[in-house]
Amino acid sequence: MTQELTSPSPAPRAPGAGRGPAWWRDAVIYQVYVRSFADSDGDGIGDLRGVRERLPHLRDLGVDAVWLTPFYASPQADGGYDVADYRAVDPLFGTLQDADELLRTAHDLGLRVIVDIVPNHTSDRHPWFTDPETARQRYLFRPGKGEHGELPPNDWESVFGGPAWTRTDRGDWYLHLFAPQQPDLNWENPEVHAEFEAILRFWLDLGVDGFRVDVAHGMIKAPGLPDIGHGAQAQLIGSQVLPFFDQDGVHAIHRAWRRLLDGYGDGSGRQVIGVAEAWAPTPERLALYVRPDELHQAFNFQFLNAPWQADALRTVIDASLAATSSVGAPTTWVLSNHDVVRHTTRLGGSLARARAASLLMLALPGSAYLYQGEELGLPEVTDLPDEVRQDPAFFRGGRATGAAGPGTDTESAPDGVAAAGGQDGFRDGCRVPLPWSGEAPPYGFGPGGSWLPQPADWAPLTVAAQTGDPASTLELYRAALELRRRLPGLGDGPMSWAPAPDGVLAFTRPGVLCTVNTLGHDAELPAPGTPLLSSAPVTVQDGTARLPGDSCTWWAI
Ligand code: BGC
Numbered sequence: 275m276t277q278e279l280t281s282p283s284p285a286p287r288a289p290g291a292g293r294g295p296a297w298w299r300d301a302v303i304y305q306v307y308v309r310s311f312a313d314s315d316g317d318g319i320g321d322l323r324g325v326r327e328r329l330p331h332l333r334d335l336g337v338d339a340v341w342l343t344p345f346y347a348s349p350q351a352d353g354g355y356d357v358a359d360y361r362a363v364d365p366l367f368g369t370l371q372d373a374d375e376l377l378r379t380a381h382d383l384g385l386r387v388i389v390d391i392v393p394n395h396t397s398d399r400h401p402w403f404t405d406p407e408t409a410r411q412r413y414l415f416r417p418g419k420g421e422h423g424e425l426p427p428n429d430w431e432s433v434f435g436g437p438a439w440t441r442t443d444r445g446d447w448y449l450h451l452f453a454p455q456q457p458d459l460n461w462e463n464p465e466v467h468a469e470f471e472a473i474l475r476f477w478l479d480l481g482v483d484g485f486r487v488d489v490a491h492g493m494i495k496a497p498g499l500p501d502i503g504h505g506a507q508a509q510l511i512g513s514q515v516l517p518f519f520d521q522d523g524v525h526a527i528h529r530a531w532r533r534l535l536d537g538y539g540d541g542s543g544r545q546v547i548g549v550a551e552a553w554a555p556t557p558e559r560l561a562l563y564v565r566p567d568e569l570h571q572a573f574n575f576q577f578l579n580a581p582w583q584a585d586a587l588r589t590v591i592d593a594s595l596a597a598t599s600s601v602g603a604p605t606t607w608v609l610s611n612h613d614v615v616r617h618t619t620r621l622g623g624s625l626a627r628a629r630a631a632s633l634l635m636l637a638l639p640g641s642a643y644l645y646q647g648e649e650l651g652l653p654e655v656t657d658l659p660d661e662v663r664q665d666p667a668f669f670r671g672g673r674a675t676g677a678a679g680p681g682t683d684t685e686s687a688p689d690g691v692a693a694a695g696g697q698d699g700f701r702d703g704c705r706v707p708l709p710w711s712g713e714a715p716p717y718g719f720g721p722g723g724s725w726l727p728q729p730a731d732w733a734p735l736t737v738a739a740q741t742g743d744p745a746s747t748l749e750l751y752r753a754a755l756e757l758r759r760r761l762p763g764l765g766d767g768p769m770s771w772a773p774a775p776d777g778v779l780a781f782t783r784p785g786v787l788c789t790v791n792t793l794g795h796d797a798e799l800p801a802p803g804t805p806l807l808s809s810a811p812v813t814v815q816d817g818t819a820r821l822p823g824d825s826c827t828w829w830a831i
Contacts (some may be wrong), residue, residue: 279386295543298484298570298641299604300765301338302755303388305645307612308345308367309353310707313720320707322368324720326376328710329383331737335649335748337756339386341486341549343612345373349454350400352666353612353705355390355488356397360473377481386483388549393470393527394489395456403457406444412466414449414459415442416499422525423447428499429517431507438518449499451492451518453666461493461527464810471534484547487531490563491552494523508572512553512575520554528568547571549606557597564603565589571641574606578614582621583632584792586780588771591638594774595769598640604766605640610648616704619654628826629747630790633826634779636754637788644751647708650735651747655726662726665701702726710737724772753807757828759784775799778821787829791821803829 290466296449322345332340344354345367353519354364363370380387402408409415416427420439426439429445432454439447440454449458459466474485485546496517502510511519531548538546548569554560563572580590598605609617609631618628628651635642660668706726710718715728717736740746758764763784774780777793780802801819810825821827 290475291680295539295545296766296782297338297386298545298547299768300758301386301641302336302636302758303341303641303643304332304335304337305341305343305611307343307406307644307646307705308689309343309725310705311646312708312710313724315715316720316722317366318716318720318723319366321366322376324370325370326379329376329385333383334383335752336759339388339483340380341388341643342390344392344488350395350416350664351397352453353413353664353701355392356395356453356456357392357397358397358399360391360399361476374480381481387481388484388486388547389477389482389486390488391470391474391477391827392488393459393461394428394492395450395452395458398455398457399740409448409457412463414460414462414495418445418447426596429501429503429505430499431505433511434667435508440543450496451489453670455666458495459493461523467527467530471530474531474534478535478546482546483544484535484549486549486551487528487569488551490528490550490553490569490572491520491524492518493527494521502627512555514555515559516521516559519739520552520559525562525565525568528563532567532569545570547574556645557593558600561597561601561603564598565601566603572604572606573608573611573643575608577635578608578610578617581602582627582792584774584777584790587634587790587792588779595639604640606643607635607638607640608643608645609635610645610704611643612645613701613704614704616645616652616654617648618651623653624653624824625747626810626822629750630792630824630826632751633754633807633809633828634788636758636765636784637783637826637828639765639767639783645704649748649751650709650737650740652706652708652732652735655729658702658706658726662699663700663702664726668700668702691822698763706737708734709733711736750807750809754828757807772802782831785831787831788826789819789821789829790826791823793823795823797821797823801829803831806830 306325309320312328313319313320314323345363346357347359347362347364348354348357363373377387402412417423418427419425421447426437430438432438433451434453438451441447449470449561450456451458500517510516533682535546535548550563550569550572552563552572560572563569574594577591578585594605594780618625619629620657621631706728707719707724710731712718713733717728717732740748763786767784769781769783772780772782775797779790781788791797798818798820801814801817806828808827810822813820
């Protein structure tokens with residue numbers, strides 16, 4: 275008998291979110307990059323109303339929560355990660371009332387909402403920085419070296435390229451680990467702690483369900499701000515503790531924030547969470563951020579950086595699970611975000627691999643983060659003209675990502691633009707506005723244009739074009755998320771490896787077995803059960819399963 279599964283099995287949707295107090299342990303959280311999600315007013319820039327209007331897409335997709343990238347008042351020197359007022363919505367994105375309405379609508383649809391908090395640095399237009407008196411206390415100013423103080427205080431480099439110090443017209447220097455418009459705060463000052471706790475409370479009172487903590491590994495610097503002793507420091511991020519990243523002192527801040535977040539739990543079991551964007555050299559050091567009295571989750575960039583090879587994936591998965599389980603936290607999985615090359619392109623320009631990687635991720639124990647557009651299989655846009663680019667790293671000749679680790683390294687091209695494998699390496703290419711419908715740009719993104727040009731060949735990738743097509747990536751994600759909700763064995767819970775040929779991974783979850791063929795050609799193994807869902811047509815004949823190259827299949831066992 276031959277059984278063939280060529281498409282996701284359609285199934286009725288389970289009722290909306292509401293997985294109980296520890297909802298976050300296996301939540302699928304969808305990252306909305308606000309500027310590129312949906313534009314309601316025709317200025318070509320996505321906004322909060324646009325997000326609200328499109329929330330039904332996320333409900334239908336089947337995610338549990340939404341993470342919104344910064345929409346606060348900002349000069350936008352780094353896509354809003356340069357905040358001038360943490361309690362105000364930037365007019366580009368709407369008003370506080372729009373934020374309030376978005377939260378209410380999301381909650382009505384059963385979606386939780388996490389917002390970004392940026393505590394390592396503010397905008398240089400923040401009133402604390404523009405006032406020289408407060409600036410001196412609340413940021414990191416130092417005298418320069420050299421006879422006339424004309425040299426930076428130490429050898430630290432900005433993640434975006436160039437020195438991490440800028441000299442003021444008063445002659446001293448201030449630290450900015452990112453762009454010069456993003457001065458680093460002085461977390462030795464209790465006023466900084468108090469202000470951020472007040473900001474957290476402001477958004478919690480408005481009803482948010484948690485925070486994604488930007489550069490959660492950066493707030494505390496080594497005493498004396500010691501030199502590192504060599505250059506190309508951005509390449510070291512995530513591979514070793516640096517005097518400006520992953521200092522032990524950051525954990526006291528996370529412990530204080532956890533106490534604050536726990537104080538917002540209520541009798542109905544509301545749990546609000548903190549998610550660390552932290553670059554740590556090992557899974558063990560990353561796990562320190564999710565100890566029981568610290569943040570709830572940390573992004574697992576080791577998984578994102580793993581090559582598409584069975585052994586390497588297995589090693590990263592094992593190390594991730596071991597590290598987080600040692601502190602009782604769930605593991606998180608992520609393949610794409612607004613700082614890295616989209617995984618369709620990163621995994622060799624192969625949609626087949628991207629689909630397989632996504633199904634693998636969604637079968638693993640713990641929580642998964644999706645980046646807008648990955649459910650459409652969007653590739654990185656690699657041919658943006660320089661004049662439309664906005665990534666500050668591009669202008670500083672630095673590295674591709676804000677805080678990405680070694681796995682996203684790029685090689686310097688002759689013109690100073692980082693390039694790797696035909697990918698331009700900067701961050702605008704993964705931020706191109708989403709295609710929703712229609713045959714031509716802006717593909718329903720909004721009534722006007724789009725702040726970055728969309729490719730002319732994206733019509734088949736729109737939400738409308740993929741909806742109802744069982745072979746589409748969108749329907750694959752919908753089916754996977756529906757199964758995750760329906761099958762209790764997926765999500766949080768045990769996992770164990772099963773025997774598989776070289777180049778193939780097999781592991782069981784309660785009631786489900788997942789196979790991943792990382793080879794570029796078919797692989798065979800004894801059929802482990804009945805196929806439930808597959809990223810590519812899988813066949814079963816006389817008890818033997820034939821797994822297409824670069825595919826992932828979920829089996830009912
Ligand atoms: C964000 C980047 C940003 C950087 C500085 C990163 O963690 O994800 O987009 O450029 O922090 O705030």
